[in-house]
Amino acid sequence: MTSTRFTAACIQMRSGRDVLKNRDTAVALIREAADKGAHFAQTPEMTSLVCRDRAEMFEKVGGQASDPVLAALREVARERNIVVQIGSIAVREGDKVANRAFLIDASGEIVASYDKIHLYDVDLPNGESWRESATYTGGNTAVLAETPWGYLGMTICYDVRFAALYKALAEHGASFLSAPAAFTKQTGEAHWNILHRARAIETGSFMISAAQGGTHEDGRETFGHSIIVDPWGRVLAEAGTEPGVILAEIDPALVTEVRGRIPTLKNARSFKVQTVLASESRQAASA
Numbered sequence: 001m002t003s004t005r006f007t008a009a010c011i012q013m014r015s016g017r018d019v020l021k022n023r024d025t026a027v028a029l030i031r032e033a034a035d036k037g038a039h040f041a042q043t044p045e046m047t048s049l050v051c052r053d054r055a056e057m058f059e060k061v062g063g064q065a066s067d068p069v070l071a072a073l074r075e076v077a078r079e080r081n082i083v084v085q086i087g088s089i090a091v092r093e094g095d096k097v098a099n100r101a102f103l104i105d106a107s108g109e110i111v112a113s114y115d116k117i118h119l120y121d122v123d124l125p126n127g128e129s130w131r132e133s134a135t136y137t138g139g140n141t142a143v144l145a146e147t148p149w150g151y152l153g154m155t156i157c158y159d160v161r162f163a164a165l166y167k168a169l170a171e172h173g174a175s176f177l178s179a180p181a182a183f184t185k186q187t188g189e190a191h192w193n194i195l196h197r198a199r200a201i202e203t204g205s206f207m208i209s210a211a212q213g214g215t216h217e218d219g220r221e222t223f224g225h226s227i228i229v230d231p232w233g234r235v236l237a238e239a240g241t242e243p244g245v246i247l248a249e250i251d252p253a254l255v256t257e258v259r260g261r262i263p264t265l266k267n268a269r270s271f272k273v274q275t276v277l278a279s280e281s282r283q284a285a286s287a
Contacts, residue, residue: 152174
């Protein structure tokens with residue numbers, strides 16, 4: 001690993017119900033990113049398929065070894081000599097599906113994979129209801145993957161709300177953190193940008209997150225706004241809602257500089273929580 005600067009690209013998509021069409025779109029956009037000078041390209045969560053219908057999803061999703069999107073993105077990494085992070089694809093695991101991310105090196109080899117830990121189960125005020133646990137398995141291992149420029153902490157979408165995960169990854173050596181996503185429009189408008197800046201500032205790390213954006217074939221609306229944030233919390237690049245590519249230069253030395261100025265990882269202390277009841281306080285005061 002080196003501290004050499006590199007150019008990172010977020011590939012924003014609007015994946016639909018046709019796996020092969022989604023594959024071809026991802027390949028074309030990664031080629032575009034490479035042509036623009038990217039050394040690293042990341043696709044969003046559910047690159048391969050965005051489909052609400054569980055039965056239809058299970059018809060279209062197979063095992064990792066036969067996945068056409070994984071195979072194609074390994075090939076384009078070799079073709080363009082670029083590191084590719086697949087934000088995630090759907091991979092069949094028994095009677096459920098794994099929401100699985102991959103890091104692929106510039107020779108097309110799989111360096112690491114990560115299964116999304118936190119599953120989004122919620123009823124929203126607008127009437128939307130999401131039960132990821134009904135379809136997806138949840139991972140139980142945080143993953144730190146080696147890149148030519150430093151270690152990358154791999155997370156997915158809803159994980160971004162759980163600060164302890166990012167703190168743990170940074171404490172174990174991550175300079176770059178990622179949360180590729182298919183954030184809903186409603187929650188994205190409220191929280192996407194601030195969550196990414198917070199995770200970057202808290203850990204003194206870069207945040208690089210590609211996203212799904214727009215209205216999809218199955219009717220869902222995703223927020224888009226793929227984003228790259230530096231360790232000081234500055235937004236280096238941000239997309240709108242349309243598919244495309246954003247790029248930013250990444251200087252790994254900035255991680256060391258920022259963590260030296262605000263050493264929260266070093267200064268963090270363990271502590272216990274004490275609950276004091278009002279009635280006990282009054283009794284102690286009168287004793």
